Amino acid sequence: MSPKSQEDYTNLHSISEDEARELVKRVPDQESVDSISETFRALSEPTRVKILYLLASEEMCVHDLTTLTDSSQSSVSHHLKILKLNDLVEARREGKAVYYSLVDQHVSGLFSKCLEHVEYEE
Amino acid sequence: MSPKSQEDYTNLHSISEDEARELVKRVPDQESVDSISETFRALSEPTRVKILYLLASEEMCVHDLTTLTDSSQSSVSHHLKILKLNDLVEARREGKAVYYSLVDQHVSGLFSKCLEHVEYEE
DNA sequence: TTATTATATGAACAAACTTTAATATGATTC
């Protein structure tokens, strides 16, 4: 798991100590686990999901994102900041407007996978 | 976006009204957006991420998940409940123990995609 | 039946998150 995690695998019930060691190897280290969960957290809010779906097609200014997501300007700005901090979107300024776009295409992949799951739940 | 969302696309800045209508069609309806963000929320906590990585290999009882994630029994139970409510894991009882396992393989796919992104950020 | 083991649940508290309102900053136009 991580260098600091305890490694006392005596007292396991459903798996052996050896299995435990193998399984734990397949869990990313703590830093990666934290990055993964932070990324998912950035994707865990409806307005942010909408923003990313809109940006999946093309870049857009904040004003238009505000209109199309039916949220307040301030709220959209806050959400964009969170997405940016997680390297999901990037911004470029052109005159008074700031245009946001997706950083990479992994996001779209994540959404497809997530939709597959959601639809699987039915 | 959703049947209830406003559809006043006059006053857009960076895209045309027609583009707006096209883009909005590509955003899932509100219910799907909510499901997607809820699923991501379930994945947005480090202990839950670890649990899912462990279960990706094989089913496991709560006690062993508690040991391997280095969390308290109560905390793991609460997390498992959230994962179950989101149809990410399922449980079967065998004697005193309850064994949890992944519901489907989409989760592993989601993790790979997310790791790709996290590593891309570097 | 009582005790023990494994897991789940409920309440309480702190920490984190989201929204709003007000204001600040940056860029353009008059």
Add this chain to the structure above:
DNA sequence: GAATCATATTAAAGTTTGTTCATATAATAA
């Protein structure tokens, strides 16, 4: 430079989330 437009930031308020502690339930063993 003053006014305006687009976006960002800050602080405050309300809400949600995660942990812990205590306790409940379920199954088995003594």
